[in-house]
Structure formats: structure tokens, C-alpha cells
Amino acid sequence: MVPAWYLAKALAAFALVTSVHGQYGKSADLPLLLDATAEELTAGLDAGDFTSVDLVHAYVGRILQVNSTLHMVTEINPDAWKIAKELDEERACGKTRGPLHGLPILIKNNIATADQMNNTAGSWSLVGARVPRDATVAAKLRAAGAILLGKANLSQWANFRSGNSSNGWSAYGGQTYGAYYPGQDPSGSSSGSGVSASLGLAFGTLGTETDGSILSPSQLNNIVGLKPTVGLTSRSLVIPISEHQDSVGPMARTVKDVAYILQAIVGPDRYDNYTSAIPWASKASNNSIPDYVAACTLDALRGKRIGVPRNAIGSRTNASAPIFDAFEAALGVLREAGATVVENTNYTAYTEYLNSTAEGTVLDGDFKPNLAAYLSQLTFNPQGVKTLKDVRNFTRTFPLEEYPSRDTASFDEALSLNFSNTDYEFWAAYQKDLYLGGEGGLLGALSRHDLDAVVLPSRSASGISAIIGAPVISVPLGALPPNTTVVKNERGTLNATAPNIPFGLAFAGAHWSEANLIGFAYAFEQRTNVRRKVKPYIEPSIELVDVVGA
Numbered sequence: 001m002v003p004a005w006y007l008a009k010a011l012a013a014f015a016l017v018t019s020v021h022g023q024y025g026k027s028a029d030l031p032l033l034l035d036a037t038a039e040e041l042t043a044g045l046d047a048g049d050f051t052s053v054d055l056v057h058a059y060v061g062r063i064l065q066v067n068s069t070l071h072m073v074t075e076i077n078p079d080a081w082k083i084a085k086e087l088d089e090e091r092a093c094g095k096t097r098g099p100l101h102g103l104p105i106l107i108k109n110n111i112a113t114a115d116q117m118n119n120t121a122g123s124w125s126l127v128g129a130r131v132p133r134d135a136t137v138a139a140k141l142r143a144a145g146a147i148l149l150g151k152a153n154l155s156q157w158a159n160f161r162s163g164n165s166s167n168g169w170s171a172y173g174g175q176t177y178g179a180y181y182p183g184q185d186p187s188g189s190s191s192g193s194g195v196s197a198s199l200g201l202a203f204g205t206l207g208t209e210t211d212g213s214i215l216s217p218s219q220l221n222n223i224v225g226l227k228p229t230v231g232l233t234s235r236s237l238v239i240p241i242s243e244h245q246d247s248v249g250p251m252a253r254t255v256k257d258v259a260y261i262l263q264a265i266v267g268p269d270r271y272d273n274y275t276s277a278i279p280w281a282s283k284a285s286n287n288s289i290p291d292y293v294a295a296c297t298l299d300a301l302r303g304k305r306i307g308v309p310r311n312a313i314g315s316r317t318n319a320s321a322p323i324f325d326a327f328e329a330a331l332g333v334l335r336e337a338g339a340t341v342v343e344n345t346n347y348t349a350y351t352e353y354l355n356s357t358a359e360g361t362v363l364d365g366d367f368k369p370n371l372a373a374y375l376s377q378l379t380f381n382p383q384g385v386k387t388l389k390d391v392r393n394f395t396r397t398f399p400l401e402e403y404p405s406r407d408t409a410s411f412d413e414a415l416s417l418n419f420s421n422t423d424y425e426f427w428a429a430y431q432k433d434l435y436l437g438g439e440g441g442l443l444g445a446l447s448r449h450d451l452d453a454v455v456l457p458s459r460s461a462s463g464i465s466a467i468i469g470a471p472v473i474s475v476p477l478g479a480l481p482p483n484t485t486v487v488k489n490e491r492g493t494l495n496a497t498a499p500n501i502p503f504g505l506a507f508a509g510a511h512w513s514e515a516n517l518i519g520f521a522y523a524f525e526q527r528t529n530v531r532r533k534v535k536p537y538i539e540p541s542i543e544l545v546d547v548v549g550a
């Protein structure tokens with residue numbers, strides 16, 4: 001998916017520069033890309049230490065160094081160099097579009113762009129398909145001056161195709177692996193976004209979540225991920241699963257970087273009606289957009305009430321002991337940061353939730369019409385797939401889709417539902433979800449205990465918030481110890497549990513409470529700096545010093 005000339009171009013750049021970088025004498029000052037933040041990169045760009053073209057060279061070089069092992073990026077934007085040059089010229093003229101100006105970002109391969117890149121959800125059925133315009137979130141990133149560097153691999157169809165595929169596998173992109181243990185299950189479905197952000201293959205990334213697809217790969221790849229309130233970020237021209245649950249959000253190495261990206265992608269969009277529910281997007285509220293970056297303060301937890309829904313975090317076993325220990329220690333950090341930790345703010349309908357099939361009904365009911373609506377917008381549709389039925393037929397008959405070794409169970413289930421998302425049975429299931437996650441779940445706990453948020457191990461955080469479309473942030477909490485027993489995924493192809501595999505801490509709150517959650521995560525991150533203590537086993541070596549001056 002990437003022409004050979006990229007490789008040639010990138011390697012030529014490195015050959016040129018290694019001979020000259022000494023003469024600039026700047027190498028000691030240049031930020032190291034494994035951890036470089038928006039503010040560090042922008043300071044270097046402003047000071048003229050390096051350019052956005054240098055950043056594109058360096059990040060592409062890093063991608064090429066690890067992609068044959070990890071398969072985390074499916075294509076690189078052939079226009080990235082040109083765009084970087086334009087943004088460099090703007091900066092040289094004293095014009096910057098905002099804090100993301102000139103920073104390269106990778107986006108998940110289900111977010112469409114009206115350029116040379118493919119948007120496939122990992123399926124060969126959509127290779128070569130064209131869209132009428134950029135997805136709104138992609139357009140907003142461009143307008144904010146970000147460079148769309150390429151597309152990140154994902155679990156195919158955002159993990160809504162198969163009952164026996166593997167996380168991070170797509171027919172088009174191959175199998176993504178995590179960087180913290182050989183053969184690491186990268187989790188999903190925003191697998192490539194998680195791995196790429198973690199290894200410093202771009203400044204940051206976008207992922208999408210229906211239930212866990214940002215939070216899970218964020219926690220398991222040692223990064224910060226925010227799943228926004230459904231409707232805060234537009235889903236227009238993002239390949240969907242469910243209009244009631246899908247959300248586009250940032251995945252990056254620090255909470256503040258997540259805040260910078262979020263700031264750029266939020267807002268009302270006439271192409272996605274759910275964005276009209278954004279409370280501040282009205283004249284009545286003076287269009288008072290929250291300042292997510294300003295929310296990053298050390299004392300954000302002071303005086304806040306943070307609940308622990310003990311009945312929703314599972315029980316301690318030998319295998320989960322390290323996560324439970326780290327979680328208890330984290331509660332101590334929250335208290336030291338001035339928060340009141342309120343114990344046993346349990347979800348009253350949690351057992352019923354675990355037993356409920358309502359979410360499956362909502363996703364199945366939405367998928368058929370939502371996918372057809374996406375496909376109907378294509379301006380070029382090479383395989384002529386117009387419905388889920390067409391997509392299933394394609395998947396079952398096109399050899400590279402690996403059917404039946406990877407089945408189509410999710411497609412089959414959605415197609416077997418004999419009603420759609422306008423039916424009363426659908427509405428009943430959706431209302432049940434609103435009760436299970438609302439009064440019987442998160443919202444009931446928040447109001448009964450007068451809480452600002454709840455805190456959980458990230459692995460337990462997505463479901464209750466997903467079914468009501470509420471926001472969650474995950475921040476690094478720790479990694480499994482060296483004596484962890486290696487356990488494979490169900491397919492037997494990945495190492496799902498292993499030493500050094502990271503895990504996270506999540507804050508979940510009411511709808512539109514992102515600024516609070518960002519503050520809480522920042523206050524925790526700054527006191528613990530877990531990300532810097534957990535190291536990948538594989539890491540690209542190319543740095544800015546290798547490309548500056550090329």
C-alpha cells in the first residue's frame with residue numbers, strides 16, 4: 001500500500017543528513033520522538049530547530065523501521081511532504097493556525113479523507129472507494145494545521161465482522177502487534193492508532209470507539225485515550241457501527257496532547273445531527289467551548305468526589321492481582337491530590353447489565369442502516385457494495401478476506417435481526433440501555449453520591465458508559481510484572497497476557513464532562529508518570545537529529 005519510492009525517499013533523506021547533523025550542533029536540544037509532546041515540538045518549530053517537513057521525514061522513517069514487525073500503519077499520505085512544506089511556509093510568514101500547526105497525526109483506517117488515501121475499515125471491498133469530502137474530524141484537523149500523515153490499521157470493521165478473528169487484524173492491513181512484548185495482542189479496534197501513538201510514529205492519533213475501541217488499545221499500549229460523549233465529535237464519513245454509540249476521539253502519549261487534539265475536533269456539524277446536542281454549541285450558552293487544555297491543572301482533583309463502583313470492577317485473582325494492587329495505590333494518589341474517594345458507589349443494575357442483550361440489539365439494529373448510509377455517500381464504489389448483505393457476500397467470496405477461517409458472525413447476527421433502528425423493539429432495547437447505564441449504572445451512582453466522576457481499572461470502564469454515550473478517559477497505570485504467565489488470545493495467534501503489557505486507570509463521568517475528566521487524568525498522570533517507566537521491547541531509532549538539514 002506504499003510505493004517503493006517512499007522508502008527510497010526516506011532512506012535518501014537519512015543518508016544525506018547523518019553527514020551534516022553535527023554541524024548544526026543542535027542535536028542535544030531536539031526532542032526525542034518516543035515521548036515528544038505538542039508543546040515541545042511546537043517550541044522547536046517556532047525556534048527553527050526543525051521543520052514540519054523534518055517531522056514528516058522522521059516519523060515516516062520511524063514507521064518504516066517497525067512496520068514490517070508490527071503492521072500498525074496501512075498507508076502513508078503521499079501528500080504529507082507537500083502539506084508540511086506549505087505549513088512550514090505559513091509558519092515562516094508568522095502565520096500559525098493553532099497549537100496543532102505542522103504536527104503530523106495518524107488517523108484510524110475508518111475515517112475517510114478526500115485525498116489519495118483509502119478508507120477501508122480494513123476490507124478489500126472498499127479499497128479504491130472515493131468519498132465526496134473529508135470526514136468532518138479530518139477536515140477539522142487539517143483546518144487546525146495538523147498534517148494527516150497516514151492511516152492506522154484496525155481490527156477489521158472496527159471488530160464488527162467476526163466471532164473468531166483477532167484484535168488488530170484486517171484483511172487489507174494484516175495483523176497489528178503491540179510493542180511491549182513479542183506478538184503482543186494490540187487490543188482493538190483502534191489497534192494501529194494505539195501502537196503508533198505509543199512508539200512516537202506521529203505526534204498523536206485518532207481512534208473510534210463503540211464499546212472499548214479507544215480505551216482498550218490505549219491502556220494496553222501505554223498511552224492516554226479519550227472516548228468523548230457521543231455527539232461531541234462528528235461521525236460524518238467515518239465508517240460506522242452504531243450512531244447511538246460510535247465516537248471519534250484522540251489517542252496520544254500525554255493527557256495534554258489528548259486535550260489539544262480534542263479541542264481541534266469537537267463541535268457541531270450539519271452532517272451529524274447528534275452534534276446538535278452539544279450544550280455549549282448554542283447562542284444561549286454563548287458558544288462557550290470548554291478549554292480542554294486549560295483543564296490540565298495539577299490541582300484538578302482538589303475537593304472533587306471520585307467514586308469507586310466496586311461491583312463493576314470484577315474480583316481479584318492471581319492473574320489480575322497486579323492490576324488491583326496498582327488500582328488501590330492509585331486511589332491513594334487521588335486522595336493525596338486532594339480528592340475524596342467515595343467507596344462502594346455501586347451500580348445498582350450491574351448484574352442485570354451483565355446479563356442484558358440490549359446493547360447487541362442496538363448495535364445490530366444500527367449497523368445495517370448506518371453502514372448503508374455510509375456506502376450511499378461514496379462517489380466511487382469499485383465493488384458496488386451498497387448494503388451489509390453485499391459486504392458479507394464480498395467478505396465470504398474474496399480470498400484475501402480469509403473466510404471462513406475468520407467468520408462473519410457479527411454480520412450474520414446483524415442481518416438476522418428482523419427489525420431496524422426505527423422499530424419499537426429497537427427503541428425498547430435502547431431505553432433499557434439508558435436505564436442500565438443511567439439510573440441503574442453510572443448516572444445513578446454519580447447523583448446518589450454527589451460525585452464528579454468514578455474511577456476504575458480501564459479494562460472495566462467502557463461498557464456502562466458506551467451504552468449511554470458518556471465519556472471516559474484512560475491514562476497509564478502500570479504494566480504486568482516479569483513473572484506473568486504468557487496467555488494467548490483465543491485464536492492462538494497473539495500473546496494477550498504477558499510480562500510488561502501495560503494497563504490503565506479510567507475516569508468516567510456524565511455526558512459533556514470531558515474537561516473534568518481531562519483534569520483528573522492530568523492530575524494523576526503528572527503525579528505518577530507511569531508511561532515513562534514502562535518501556536517497549538521494540539522501538540524505532542530514527543530521530544529528528546537524523547533528518548534535520550536534509
Ligand SMILES: *[C@@H]1O[C@H](CO)[C@@H](O)[C@H](O)[C@H]1NC(C)=O
Binds near residue numbers: 003067068073076
Ligand atoms: C511495511 O513493511 C513492508 C515490508 O517491509 C513494506 O513493503 C511496506 O511498504 C511497509 N509499509 C509502510 C506503510 O511503510
Ligand SMILES: *[C@@H]1O[C@H](CO)[C@@H](O)[C@H](O)[C@H]1NC(C)=O
Binds near residue numbers: 001003075118127
Ligand atoms: C489506495 O489503494 C490503491 C489500490 O490498492 C493503491 O493503488 C493506492 O496506492 C492506495 N493509496 C495509498 C495512499 O496508499
Ligand SMILES: *[C@@H]1O[C@H](CO)[C@@H](O)[C@H](O)[C@H]1NC(C)=O
Binds near residue numbers: 486
Ligand atoms: C508469544 O510469546 C511466546 C513466549 O515468549 C513466544 O515464543 C512467541 O513467539 C510469541 N508469539 C508471537 C506471535 O510472537
Ligand SMILES: *[C@@H]1O[C@H](CO)[C@@H](O)[C@H](O)[C@H]1NC(C)=O
Binds near residue numbers: 270271272273
Ligand atoms: C438531521 O435531521 C433532519 C431532521 O430529522 C433530517 O432531515 C436530516 O437528514 C438529518 N441529517 C443527517 C445528516 O442525518
Ligand SMILES: *[C@@H]1O[C@H](CO)[C@@H](O)[C@H](O)[C@H]1NC(C)=O
Binds near residue numbers: 285288
Ligand atoms: C452569555 O453572555 C451574557 C452576556 O455577557 C451573560 O449575561 C449570560 O449569563 C451568558 N450566558 C451563559 C450561559 O454563560
Ligand SMILES: *[C@@H]1O[C@H](CO)[C@@H](O)[C@H](O)[C@H]1NC(C)=O
Binds near residue numbers: 310311312344
Ligand atoms: C458494592 O460492591 C462490592 C463488590 O461487589 C460489595 O462488596 C459491597 O458490599 C457493595 N457495597 C454496597 C454498598 O452495595
Ligand SMILES: *[C@@H]1O[C@H](CO)[C@@H](O)[C@H](O)[C@H]1NC(C)=O
Binds near residue numbers: 318
Ligand atoms: C494463587 O497464587 C497462590 C500463591 O502463589 C497459589 O498458592 C494459589 O494456588 C494460586 N491460585 C490459583 C487459583 O491459581
Ligand SMILES: *[C@@H]1O[C@H](CO)[C@@H](O)[C@H](O)[C@H]1NC(C)=O
Binds near residue numbers: 351352355
Ligand atoms: C438473565 O437472563 C436470563 C434469560 O434472559 C433470565 O432468565 C435471568 O433471570 C436473568 N438473570 C438476571 C440476574 O437478570
Ligand SMILES: *[C@@H]1O[C@H](CO)[C@@H](O)[C@H](O)[C@H]1NC(C)=O
Binds near residue numbers: 390393394395397398
Ligand atoms: C459476491 O461477491 C463476488 C465478489 O467477491 C461477486 O463476484 C458476486 O457477484 C457477488 N454476488 C452477489 C450475489 O452479490
Ligand SMILES: *[C@@H]1O[C@H](CO)[C@@H](O)[C@H](O)[C@H]1NC(C)=O
Binds near residue numbers: 406
Ligand atoms: C472460525 O469460525 C468458523 C465458523 O464460524 C469456522 O469455520 C472456522 O474454522 C473458525 N476459524 C478458526 C481458525 O477456528
Ligand SMILES: *[C@@H]1O[C@H](CO)[C@@H](O)[C@H](O)[C@H]1NC(C)=O
Binds near residue numbers: 483484
Ligand atoms: C510474581 O511475583 C510476585 C512478587 O514477587 C508474587 O507476589 C506473585 O505471586 C508472583 N506471581 C506469579 C503468577 O507467580
Ligand SMILES: CC(=O)N[C@H]1CO[C@H](CO)[C@@H](O)[C@@H]1O
Binds near residue numbers: 002067073074075175
Ligand atoms: C502497508 C503495509 O504495511 N502493509 C503490511 C501489513 O501487514 C502485512 C502482513 O500482515 C504486510 O504484508 C503488509 O506489507
